[in-house]
Each structure stands twice: as C-alpha cells, then as structure tokens.
Amino acid sequence: MTITLLSLITLGGVxxxxxxxxAVLSKKLAVQVDPKVTEILNVLPGVNCGACGQPGCxxxxxxxxxxxxLFCRCIPGGDAVSKKxxxxxxxxxxxxxxxxxxxxxxxxxxxxEKKRSFIYSGPLSCKSAHISGGLIDCAYGCLGxxxxxxxxxxxxxxxxxxxxxxxRKLCISCGKCVSACPRQLYKMIPVKDGIDTYVVSCxxxxxxxxxxxxxxxxxxxxxxxxxxxxxxxMVKNNVSSIDYDKLTSSKPLADAKAKCPPKCIxxxx
Amino acid sequence: xxxxxLIFISAVITNNLVLCYFLGICPFLGVSAKTDSAVGMGxxxxxxxxLANALCWLIYxxxxxxxxxxxxxxVLFILVIASLVQIVEMVVRKFSPPLYRALGIFLPLxxxxxxxxxxxxxxxxxxxxxxxxxxxxxxxxVGFLFIITVMASIREELEYMDMPKPFKGAAITLVxxxxxxxxxMGFAGLISA
Numbered sequence: 051m052t053i054t055l056l057s058l059i060t061l062g063g064v065x066x067x068x069x070x071x072x073a074v075l076s077k078k079l080a081v082q083v084d085p086k087v088t089e090i091l092n093v094l095p096g097v098n099c100g101a102c103g104q105p106g107c108x109x110x111x112x113x114x115x116x117x118x119x120l121f122c123r124c125i126p127g128g129d130a131v132s133k134k135x136x137x138x139x140x141x142x143x144x145x146x147x148x149x150x151x152x153x154x155x156x157x158x159x160x161x162x163e164k165k166r167s168f169i170y171s172g173p174l175s176c177k178s179a180h181i182s183g184g185l186i187d188c189a190y191g192c193l194g195x196x197x198x199x200x201x202x203x204x205x206x207x208x209x210x211x212x213x214x215x216x217x218r219k220l221c222i223s224c225g226k227c228v229s230a231c232p233r234q235l236y237k238m239i240p241v242k243d244g245i246d247t248y249v250v251s252c253x254x255x256x257x258x259x260x261x262x263x264x265x266x267x268x269x270x271x272x273x274x275x276x277x278x279x280x281x282x283x284m285v286k287n288n289v290s291s292i293d294y295d296k297l298t299s300s301k302p303l304a305d306a307k308a309k310c311p312p313k314c315i316x317x318x319x
Numbered sequence: 320x321x322x323x324x325l326i327f328i329s330a331v332i333t334n335n336l337v338l339c340y341f342l343g344i345c346p347f348l349g350v351s352a353k354t355d356s357a358v359g360m361g362x363x364x365x366x367x368x369x370l371a372n373a374l375c376w377l378i379y380x381x382x383x384x385x386x387x388x389x390x391x392x393x394v395l396f397i398l399v400i401a402s403l404v405q406i407v408e409m410v411v412r413k414f415s416p417p418l419y420r421a422l423g424i425f426l427p428l429x430x431x432x433x434x435x436x437x438x439x440x441x442x443x444x445x446x447x448x449x450x451x452x453x454x455x456x457x458x459x460x461v462g463f464l465f466i467i468t469v470m471a472s473i474r475e476e477l478e479y480m481d482m483p484k485p486f487k488g489a490a491i492t493l494v495x496x497x498x499x500x501x502x503x504m505g506f507a508g509l510i511s512a
Contacts, residue, residue: 056386
C-alpha cells in the first residue's frame with residue numbers, strides 16, 4: 051500500500067514540478083514573432099531556392115521584415131510577390147521587375163556527337179568526372195551526368211542522350227545550376243518579349259580543326275554567323291557567342307542558325 | 320581521473336551505444352544522409368545526454384533509492400528526459416538564437432531517443448557516482464556524434480556509386496552499420512580491467 055502511494059506521489063510530484071516549470075517558462079521565455087514575418091512567409095513561394103542570398107524563405111521573410119526593404123527581390127515570386135510584400139510592409143520602393151533570366155547550357159551535343167576514346171567507370175557525378183579529365187574527349191563540353199539536374203529545386207532541367215534541356219516555364223532563375231557545373235557551361239541569358247531565344251551551344255575554345263576532332267557539332271569559329279546582316283554574334287576565343295544587348299529582332303538569329311555549318315546554334319523553346 | 324578517461328574511451332569506442340547496444344538506431348538511419356545535419360544531431364545528443372544523465376542521477380539517488388521505489392526509474396526517466404528537452408529548447412531559443420537555429424530542429428527528435436534513456440539506465444546498472452554519470456552521458460553522446468558522422472560521410476560517398484536497386488537507401492545503410500559494428504567489436508580488448 052505504502053509503495054503504491056509513494057510511487058504515485060513521486061511520479062505525480064515530479065510530473066507536477068515539470069508541468070509547472072514548463073508552463074511558467076513557456077510564458078517567461080516566449081519569443082515574440084513579428085506577425086508580419088508569418089504574413090510575408092505565406093506570400094512567398096516557399097521553394098527555399100536561395101536565389102535571394104538567404105538560406106530559405108523563412109530567413110528572407112525575417113530579414114525584410116526587420117529592415118523594411120526588399121533588397122534583392124524574390125526572383126521566383128516575381129513582381130506579384132514583391133507587390134504583396136510591399137503592401138504588408140507598407141512601403142513603395144518598387145522598381146520595375148527585371149526581364150526574366152534563364153540558364154542555358156553552352157554545350158548542346160548529344161552522346162553520339164561527343165567523341166569518347168575511353169570508358170569512364172568512376173562515380174557518376176560531373177564533379178568527379180571533371181577531376182579525372184572528363185568522360186568525353188572535349189575538354190569544354192557537357193559531361194551529361196546531371197549535377198545541375200540534381201541541384202535544381204523545381205526540376206526544370208533534364209538530360210536526354212547526354213544533352214541538357216531547360217524547361218523555361220518551370221525555371222525560377224535561382225542560378226544554382228550555374229554554380230553546380232564544374233565546367234562553367236551555364237550562362238544566364240535574358241528572355242525578351244517578341245524575340246526568340248537563341249544560344250550558341252558550344253564552349254570549345256580550341257581552334258576549328260581541333261574542335262572537329264572531339265565533337266561533330268562543335269563551333270569551328272568560322273565566323274559565318276557574325277557575317278549576317280545586323281548580326282548580334284561575335285567570335286571570340288575560337289567560339290561564337292551572342293550579345294543579347296544588341297538584339298532587336300529574331301531575324302539575324304534565325305539566319306545565322308540556317309548558315310551555321312556544324313549546326314551548333316539552338317533555338318530554345 | 321583514470322576512471323573517467325576509461326569511461327570516456329569505453330563509451331566512445333569499445334561500448335558504443337549505437338554499435339554495441341544498438342540504441343538510437345532510428346535517428347542514426349534517419350539523419351545520417353548529410354554530414355551537416357548529422358553533426359548537428361550528434362551535438363544535440365551530446366548536449367541533452369549530458370544534462371539528462373546528471374538530472375536522472377540526482378532524481379534516482381535522492382528520491383527513488385531512499386523511498387525504495389527504483390522500479391519507477393523507466394517511467395520517471397522518460398518523463399524527466401522529455402521535460403528536460405522541452406525546457407532546454409525554450410531556454411536555447413530565448414538566449415541563443417544562433418544555437419537554436421543549429422540545434423532547434425533536432426531537439427524535439429531527441430525527446431524520445433532511446434539512446435538517451437539507454438544511457439540513463441546503463442548509468443544506474445553500472446553503479447556510477449555523480450561525476451562518472453555525467454562523464455558517461457557526455458562520452459555516450461560523443462560516441463553517437465562520432466558514429467553518425469562516420470556514417471554520414473560514408474553515405475555521402477555512396478550517393479555517387481552505381482548501386483543495385485535492392486541495396487539502395489536503408490538496406491545498404493544497415494549493411495554498413497553491421498560492418499561498422501563488427502569493426503568496433505575488434506576494439507573489445509582495448510581496455511583490460
């Protein structure tokens with residue numbers, strides 16, 4: 051009898067002490083959370099992409115609520131989200147949203163087009179393959195193992211036959227793929243209204259004949275694209291590229307694509 | 320002093336809670352996918368296990384033993400550990416936001432971690448005094464931290480390997496745990512009494 055009573059008292063007593071302690075502490079140590087932070091957090095897309103420079107949406111909401119300024123705005127959310135946040139904070143610092151940037155991979159060759167003179171059997175990641183010299187003969191080209199696909203928070207990238215494609219509807223321009231590529235093949239390019247998006251899908255900076263040896267689709271720096279009327283193309287370091295600031299219409303872009311001998315200019319859908 | 324060092328080495332290497340007593344396997348499998356989170360979890364365990372062992376020793380020897388109701392230790396230790404974790408979480412959140420950001424998400428996970436309860440019960444079984452119990456709690460936590468970090472490093476490397484489908488995920492993790500356990504059994508003769 052006494053043992054039952056004793057155990058009941060002990061257990062109940064210890065439980066009570068902790069219950070009181072927890073109740074008191076939860077009041078005393080309550081951390082004030084700014085209601086605006088939760089409000090902003092509800093407006094944000096919640097993909098935690100990190101494009102704003104903060105570790106996640108929660109950290110970004112905390113920061114802008116404290117500083118009452120948008121800093122680098124939320125890129126995935128775009129203008130709509132920025133406006134809502136400004137409403138919550140009661141500020142009007144809105145500038146017009148920048149044009150949308152999408153990443154493009156500057157190598158568009160498929161497995162058939164890239165030459166391989168040895169078999170790679172190491173870890174299946176671009177970083178590892180790049181350290182050992184790569185699994186293709188081209189020292190600049192896409193390794194096709196998909197490090198960029200793995201870091202994409204919204205699954206906008208995919209690899210088919212060793213060629214990367216970007217789904218620009220899904221892309222939120224966070225730029226993680228740019229830093230994931232060990233060969234720095236990604237470049238953020240602006241998408242302009244009314245003008246089709248083209249890209250030179252090659253980054254091989256060796257001379258034309260050398261490029262030919264390692265890839266049947268590489269840019270041979272012939273300069274035909276730079277020769278078309280009002281051409282935005284320029285050849286530098288043995289590789290062609292597009293100056294997106296010079297664009298006024300899609301015509302010179304399409305003309306150059308038709309003329310390109312190795313067909314290394316791609317239109318992005 | 321020599322005793323304490325022996326307790327430390329034994330809890331970290333020869334009688335590791337995870338590899339020899341198979342305690343705390345769930346967080347060990349769940350949080351060992353990335354080294355960063357594994358280290359965070361490990362440090363949280365060190366923190367809580369040390370405090371829990373100190374408090375449990377006090378309650379056991381100041382309340383349960385004099386009243387002769389030691390059979391209550393299981394229930395009472397769970398109660399103590401759960402409340403302690405809650406209190407620690409609140410205190411850390413209030414006074415050290417950076418620490419809370421690092422450990423915060425792991426603390427609630429530890430509430431029902433069997434390794435913590437195991438360490439508290441083992442300290443009773445092994446008849447440690449107060450200081451020894453605290454050191455045992457600390458070194459048990461360090462042992463967990465050590466093993467979960469080793470495991471996370473191995474798993475990060477495994478990510479890149481071309482593994483047969485049936486082995487992927489939890490399966491290969493358990494196989495590796497078994498191998499690690501075998502390896503650590505090899506240390507059994509390290510300390511001779």
